[in-house]
Amino acid sequence: MNIIEITNLSKSFKNIKAVQNLSIKVKEGELYAFLGLNGAGKSTTISIMCGELDADEGTVIIDGIDTKKDVQKIKNKIGVVYQKSVLDKDLSVYDNLQSRAALYGIYGSDFEKRLKELSELFLIDNLMKRTYGKLSGGEKRRIDIIRALIHKPKILILDEPTTGLDPQTRKLVWDIVNNLRKEEKITVFLTTHYMEEVTDADYVVILDSGIKSAEGTPLELKNKYTNDFITLYSVNLEDVQKLGLPYEKLPDAYRIEVKNTKEATKLIMEKPHLFVDYEITKGKMDDVFLSVTGKKLPGGLNK
Amino acid sequence: MKTLGIMIKRNIKLFFKDKGMFFTSLITPLILLVLYVSFLGNVYRDSFIMNMPDILLKNEEFVKVIDGLVASQLASSLLAVCCITVAFCSNMLMVQDKVNGAYQDLLIAPAKKTTLSLAYFISTFISTLIICMIAGGCCLGYMATVGWYMSVSDVFLLLLDIIILVTFGTVLSSIIGYFLTSQGQISAVGTIISSCYGFICGAYMPISSFSEGLQKVISFLPGTYGTALLRNHAMQGAFKELERLGLPKESIIDFKNGVDCNIYFFDKQVPVSTMFVILIGTVIALIMIYVLINLIKTKKSEKA
Numbered sequence: 001m002n003i004i005e006i007t008n009l010s011k012s013f014k015n016i017k018a019v020q021n022l023s024i025k026v027k028e029g030e031l032y033a034f035l036g037l038n039g040a041g042k043s044t045t046i047s048i049m050c051g052e053l054d055a056d057e058g059t060v061i062i063d064g065i066d067t068k069k070d071v072q073k074i075k076n077k078i079g080v081v082y083q084k085s086v087l088d089k090d091l092s093v094y095d096n097l098q099s100r101a102a103l104y105g106i107y108g109s110d111f112e113k114r115l116k117e118l119s120e121l122f123l124i125d126n127l128m129k130r131t132y133g134k135l136s137g138g139e140k141r142r143i144d145i146i147r148a149l150i151h152k153p154k155i156l157i158l159d160e161p162t163t164g165l166d167p168q169t170r171k172l173v174w175d176i177v178n179n180l181r182k183e184e185k186i187t188v189f190l191t192t193h194y195m196e197e198v199t200d201a202d203y204v205v206i207l208d209s210g211i212k213s214a215e216g217t218p219l220e221l222k223n224k225y226t227n228d229f230i231t232l233y234s235v236n237l238e239d240v241q242k243l244g245l246p247y248e249k250l251p252d253a254y255r256i257e258v259k260n261t262k263e264a265t266k267l268i269m270e271k272p273h274l275f276v277d278y279e280i281t282k283g284k285m286d287d288v289f290l291s292v293t294g295k296k297l298p299g300g301l302n303k
Numbered sequence: 304m305k306t307l308g309i310m311i312k313r314n315i316k317l318f319f320k321d322k323g324m325f326f327t328s329l330i331t332p333l334i335l336l337v338l339y340v341s342f343l344g345n346v347y348r349d350s351f352i353m354n355m356p357d358i359l360l361k362n363e364e365f366v367k368v369i370d371g372l373v374a375s376q377l378a379s380s381l382l383a384v385c386c387i388t389v390a391f392c393s394n395m396l397m398v399q400d401k402v403n404g405a406y407q408d409l410l411i412a413p414a415k416k417t418t419l420s421l422a423y424f425i426s427t428f429i430s431t432l433i434i435c436m437i438a439g440g441c442c443l444g445y446m447a448t449v450g451w452y453m454s455v456s457d458v459f460l461l462l463l464d465i466i467i468l469v470t471f472g473t474v475l476s477s478i479i480g481y482f483l484t485s486q487g488q489i490s491a492v493g494t495i496i497s498s499c500y501g502f503i504c505g506a507y508m509p510i511s512s513f514s515e516g517l518q519k520v521i522s523f524l525p526g527t528y529g530t531a532l533l534r535n536h537a538m539q540g541a542f543k544e545l546e547r548l549g550l551p552k553e554s555i556i557d558f559k560n561g562v563d564c565n566i567y568f569f570d571k572q573v574p575v576s577t578m579f580v581i582l583i584g585t586v587i588a589l590i591m592i593y594v595l596i597n598l599i600k601t602k603k604s605e606k607a
Contacts (some may be wrong), residue, residue: 050411052410072413073413075411075412078411080411082404082407086405086407086408087405088405090321091313099309099310099312099313102305102306102309102310103310103414105305105306105413107305107309
């Protein structure tokens with residue numbers, strides 16, 4: 001079942017076309033990734049989904065409800081983790097979560113019960129009385145995610161949730177999200193420009209200047225937009241050059257580009273003496289993005 | 304209602320925990336206090352005793368009343384400024400929430416925009432009232448040590464003045480704050496209010512000392528009548544005492560004119576009851592404007 005259906009969505013700000021004729025379908029329980037540079041239209045799409053902005057054209061249906069018809073109901077189904085922490089830095093974690101829960105009509109024993117559930121899941125019992133602004137980056141992100149989940153939403157929107165975080169905290173965030181998907185079967189809608197974050201997604205959409213440029217599973221995208229690579233160890237340059245294929249010198253090896261896995265197999269069969277120590281890998285999401293948009297994404301480690 | 308209550312609690316806690324915002328709100332009253340302690344108190348005292356017959360000045364009781372009069376002028380000035388500047392600083396939380404993204408986070412939830420606006424309004428009123436009542440208590444304490452001439456009804460009326468002025472400050476800051484969206488705007492409004500309000504309400508210098516044209520302009524500002532109400536209720540006991548000690552009525556009228564107890568609207572003296580009507584009427588009108596702004600904005604966003 002599709003939990004999000006966006007059809008022919010367009011939104012402009014004066015002369016800037018932020019989103020152009022975008023159509024996507026997100027299945028329930030999926031990790032759906034929106035990949036694009038800043039200004040690609042990711043945040044605009046999220047703002048329309050959350051009812052903060054109105055679309056110029058097109059429809060957005062969340063869990064069967066049209067955003068134009070009953071945005072208040074949709075707000076109960078969505079939890080958002082923003083790129084920047086937006087909780088009150090001077091209040092305690094408990095006070096922050098209490099005030100946000102109240103906005104969803106969750107008070108008293110219902111609030112305490114939900115807080116206990118989340119506290120056990122995220123191991124934050126010792127943080128409750130601490131001032132939010134004095135928490136570490138990782139602790140803050142955990143609380144941000146709890147805030148987004150306080151009303152048991154069906155969809156968790158992560159708007160560039162790890163931008164500016166150190167690698168350890170990024171890993172922590174992803175461990176939490178993966179655990180959440182397992183435990184609460186929640187749909188995760190992710191926007192990011194970090195490549196390693198989309199390789200684990202069920203489905204990826206690449207946005208470029210408001211236009212959907214490519215979509216598919218990470219494997220489909222890699223197969224479609226990049227070649228395969230054979231990394232050859234313990235060979236000399238002369239042998240590699242004799243293959244007549246594009247290559248890249250690595251510290252202890254050579255990375256040879258081949259069209260696909262079939263061609264790699266053929267090459268191994270033809271020159272078995274060269275393939276004593278080797279590995280075959282798909283192209284990276286960086287390569288996919290470069291191939292699709294002609295642009296390089298900044299930051300991130302590659303898988 | 305529970306949502307409203309929790310949001311009010313959130314806003315009040317944030318105001319008192321944000322030391323920057325809290326102390327900024329007290330800057331103007333503190334400046335006023337420093338001015339009085341350093342020279343303004345003496346200036347007023349000298350101006351009060353100037354041209355007084357020697358026989359009265361030799362009377363210790365009379366001199367004590369004059370000291371009490373200076374103290375009550377300080378108290379009324381301080382409270383007049385406090386009620387407005389504290390309200391503005393407290394209500395800047397609404398703008399700060401917009402600037403730091405917290406407001407976006409609040410709106411992502413299904414709670415109504417009007418509930419959030421009402422929460423800001425009520426929390427500003429409560430925070431400001433707490434501070435102004437504490438300031439009022441300190442002022443009454445100070446007046447008691449210098450010379451106490453207020454009746455019980457004067458005290459109650461003074462507290463009523465504070466409540467009305469706090470409401471006025473709250474609604475005025477709510478309307479202005481509604482349209483502010485950046486840190487620069489917060490700073491600009493904060494600076495203007497802190498530096499200008501003390502002058503235009505007659506807290507730093509009596510309105511009677513301004514030029515005639517400026518006096519006419521100021522007579523159109525409702526805040527002027529708030530200051531005048533505070534002055535009347537804080538000082539009328541001392542004036543009665545002066546009268547009892549033999550100061551002629553004409554001199555007392557001059558006194559009252561000089562310290563803005565008497566306000567003139569195009570040469571016509573405005574009675575105290577009319578001052579109440581003007582201030583309460585303004586508050587009601589401003590509340591209606593604020594409600595209207597919220598309704599229009601909510602309807603616009605619903606339509607869009």
